[in-house]
Amino acid sequence: MAQPAIRVGILGATGAVGQTFVRRLANHPWFSIAALAASERSAGKSYRDAANWLSSRPMPEAVADMEVVPCTPDAVDADLVFSGLDSSVAGEIEADFAEAGFPVISNAKNYRMAPDVPLLIPEINPEHAALIDEQTWSGGGFIVTNPNCSTVGLVCALRPLVEAFTVEAVQVTMLQALSGAGYPGVASLDALGNVVPYIGGEEEKLDEEPRKILGTYADGAIQEADLAVSAQCNRVPVRNGHLACASVRFSDAIGPDAVEDAFRTYESPVDVSALPSAPERLVVVDNAPDAPQPRKHVYAGDGMTVTVGRIQACTVNHVKFVALSHNTIRGAAGGAILNAEQLVHEGRITPAVA
Amino acid sequence: MAQPAIRVGILGATGAVGQTFVRRLANHPWFSIAALAASERSAGKSYRDAANWLSSRPMPEAVADMEVVPCTPDAVDADLVFSGLDSSVAGEIEADFAEAGFPVISNAKNYRMAPDVPLLIPEINPEHAALIDEQTWSGGGFIVTNPNCSTVGLVCALRPLVEAFTVEAVQVTMLQALSGAGYPGVASLDALGNVVPYIGGEEEKLDEEPRKILGTYADGAIQEADLAVSAQCNRVPVRNGHLACASVRFSDAIGPDAVEDAFRTYESPVDVSALPSAPERLVVVDNAPDAPQPRKHVYAGDGMTVTVGRIQACTVNHVKFVALSHNTIRGAAGGAILNAEQLVHEGRITPAVA
Amino acid sequence: MAQPAIRVGILGATGAVGQTFVRRLANHPWFSIAALAASERSAGKSYRDAANWLSSRPMPEAVADMEVVPCTPDAVDADLVFSGLDSSVAGEIEADFAEAGFPVISNAKNYRMAPDVPLLIPEINPEHAALIDEQTWSGGGFIVTNPNCSTVGLVCALRPLVEAFTVEAVQVTMLQALSGAGYPGVASLDALGNVVPYIGGEEEKLDEEPRKILGTYADGAIQEADLAVSAQCNRVPVRNGHLACASVRFSDAIGPDAVEDAFRTYESPVDVSALPSAPERLVVVDNAPDAPQPRKHVYAGDGMTVTVGRIQACTVNHVKFVALSHNTIRGAAGGAILNAEQLVHEGRITPAVA
């Protein structure tokens, strides 16, 4: 299907998440980067000068000389905006863009739990996009969010289980990568050869976001899933890749084979072949005894697939396993881009008429 | 109390655990190193030449020029032996020494679960030492073991809870240090910036060892504790310090304050002031939001105290917390030396008459 | 130019270098993998089972089910072989293949300094390929080598300077990545948070290889360049990327601007656009104050370009700079593949007639 070009802006384009948006949008088949917006401090500079480029791959030539504009609707000429803004400013700025009529595809936490804002993962809850119709921004824009980077890996792994069985409770210990804290983020003296068993606000998000994501849409609202998640979040000296050591209690005595089978047979409710960023499989199982590992598996499905391994019977709950997701791709920019693709595919975002 | 000098041998003295024995015994008030025993390959060399010294502190001068002897009873002249042997050889060699009349204070796994061998932590189960009387080695020696390095931190944290409440089940995710794998151990390409969610045999030990350690001695046998432990073990790029993210289910609805109180008020059944290696407290609580961390807390109590933090209510079980222990001190050589001290204190080990 | 398919074998295919050959040949426009050869222990297994896959990108599907064959000429049906063999066995096996008529494109050190074996970098000394004509293997094969991974970055940076000026001496300190030691290579306890100021044999190679590479071909022999290189080699906890801190003494008082100009204007003697693995530029200059860094620049030119930065006047010699190269790509498999491409392009390697 030939797709009309959609012109996109990136809010917070110089930050760590913004840079990941830039990298993944540089050669996107549907989207072209039309505006790079950042704080007043960066506005007016070339992107090359404004951004402290963090990736090991070079900055895409096409954006290096673009001029950074301020994060105001007037300054951004685009069909939609991606927001990689810090939560300290995202609330107001994203509202400004929605008021001004923009579709705002946000990675920030500010609106995730708002009752009329989808917390969207296309392969899991595409029907939640209907919440957009409940939003009442004056200019006709809307906001759609993706989950926190630590939530997303777990919830992708839980989705097949929730569909196949009744999940009652999940105990999870997260081993989270440094890039999840942005830049400069964690001090090297705290990170090198150390584990910090605390990430502010993260355990709370792991408790509440899955219930919304896995909830049921009806009549303009989400009925949250009845599911307890208790998390312990640790920062480990890994660059990319959040690892979830999870143990699940079901309503019945489900065993590891049934769980593996559920992972292997899960079918996404959307046609992933129509979405450029969607991986072939949301979840893959790797039965190697030492899988999944951040270094070896984090780029599965180009960073969009969650790798599950070490599926075992649990003597406390029913089944335990380890799930790995790429925190800045599936867990941030990649997830947001996939959300935008799904909204385009559904017809909720269209290119402006010239 | 003036203590007569006890002459000790170290089996496997050149390995990683053996070196920790050497470091901690070099200035011990009761024990003096009388023999360094290792494989045939090392025997006959000076310790300086035979050992690839791993510590950041220099090799104690007193041992550098000692000649390494073979691991045979004939070659070792000592009142007791510490065993830092690899499990592939420990079974036979330790038996040889016990047969030859030596008290064998072992860090190896081979005899830990044998019904007549104490799996000893003096501050937890000193009465288990009575199992020694059940051993029937021809020469009158005996074997006493300490727990696996991943078990020990968890079980020290559980002991106060088991005493105060009825613990039904424990879900635990371990973040284990590289030194737990010995030397050369984990390849740097596997360790650097990575997590490996698998350590062979470790999850099984975390299931069975706590039940024995926390069990009840009666009539020459241990009645195992009725307690399920389900573990997920990860190797993280940390040098020293195993971190346990644990969640505990009690028979009643116990909350975090009661758990913290149990940690703070636990009293060891032995008089720790009489044992040189015993820390003042088996467990300390640190309520800093980001405690405990390997880098900051692993040397609490000179590596013999377990630091507990992040005590919180758990929505799946009852209470969750994080416990940190030093895997090569409390979890290996330090724990074994403390066992020997307790056995000397009890009169089960005495210096040979000259 | 349509290129006939060249069928290649990989000797030592399961090792670290062999795996890099596999990754870079999997989608090569000229070469197709026809044989994966390894030790007797691996022979007969599928490549998936035989290789402990080290990369963070998945094993190419096309090779996963290929059967590994022994490293003998009879077992390998191919137009040329790449050798990623360990030097302990490369000497004999590579000779066997040359005797049997194979072009052997080797990454091993064994024949690098042999007078009739080219130590080849196409952008530097393509005329050295003529040494092949001096080789006298009975079956008509030949051996071509690429430099040691620590030599290559330095020598690529020196080549423009040798062309433009008279280089008398080079003082260099190498900061070398862990992957240069293969797998399992450096123990994590030696690597994590540490520097090891010693890599066996490496300082010697940095002294002798540049003189041959930068030497002059005439009448079937290489006249070595008159150039002293004194190196100090360190292993640092970096995954990929060797960093050379070099200081150069010229015959005249050359300054940093002239040096930068030489780097920027250097033109390769071969048409790099004809060679699929050749980067656009052998050397690029990055004037950012903190460039080059392994994490940010190691993939320049898809791992085939050397990045130079921090070009400054030196008060002891004349000019100092820092050069970064990818040790397993430009410094190993990528360099060897480029050599093969150049030999194909020159007509020294042709597909066997069917």
Add this chain to the structure above:
Amino acid sequence: MAQPAIRVGILGATGAVGQTFVRRLANHPWFSIAALAASERSAGKSYRDAANWLSSRPMPEAVADMEVVPCTPDAVDADLVFSGLDSSVAGEIEADFAEAGFPVISNAKNYRMAPDVPLLIPEINPEHAALIDEQTWSGGGFIVTNPNCSTVGLVCALRPLVEAFTVEAVQVTMLQALSGAGYPGVASLDALGNVVPYIGGEEEKLDEEPRKILGTYADGAIQEADLAVSAQCNRVPVRNGHLACASVRFSDAIGPDAVEDAFRTYESPVDVSALPSAPERLVVVDNAPDAPQPRKHVYAGDGMTVTVGRIQACTVNHVKFVALSHNTIRGAAGGAILNAEQLVHEGRITPAVA
């Protein structure tokens, strides 16, 4: 010799250097901590609350409850002050204290190159202390400094060579630890698995400080040594320990044996046995092929001894070697404390009469 207690204040007590002062002064035989001074933000808090304690060893109990005071002479009651202040504020505050009559033993860079301020290392240039007599602060105080943490290891290694031979030039590549950048210092995303070949201002200090330190005192001034040092400074992911890969050119053809002999026979001009923090040896030689390493040798002489290894002939200059020093001990707080000890020993600092 019974030493009267000297009451000391620490300026910048909550910072990284200040914390090292606290740790090393907590049990000092001569000095007792009388005042902990820091910024207005910390003043009034207990030290426990004001300092983000960085060490792996617990905060000394004796200081935990001390109240932090402001960095003003009025607020500090002490016989001398140690300054761990950041250079952005050290210039003014240290001058205030000197004007108020305090001996100021500073680790900051601000006054190091001032003609009348000693840049002191007791085992190298104790006679430079006479510069104090040239200082003219109104209240009769004075300032004494110690070198930059990267200079100190190199200059300690050079001192024996300068005494024994004529050193003309030194080429050095530094591999510097993260703790040298203070806290939070280097971002973990820049440090983990990376090298940054740039440390602002460091290469310049390595050029100028050695010439002053190794210079000759006469008639109230220092005649700088005639010695070129050209440095390239890199940040490596090591916690503590700066490694200097140095190559030295002498006026004559000196070889490695003579250099090793000079290291081994160097005698300090002061009686180190009289100074509590002075190690037995300023420099030790370790001939192990892979020495010195940060992890293994950084605590030589309790962090005050420089370890030299890999002494080899250099084909560009004359002799090359590797020197390791502890950057926060010998290179900062430990060096400053040793300076104070020497000044007390000389009678330049005395306890105030009660």
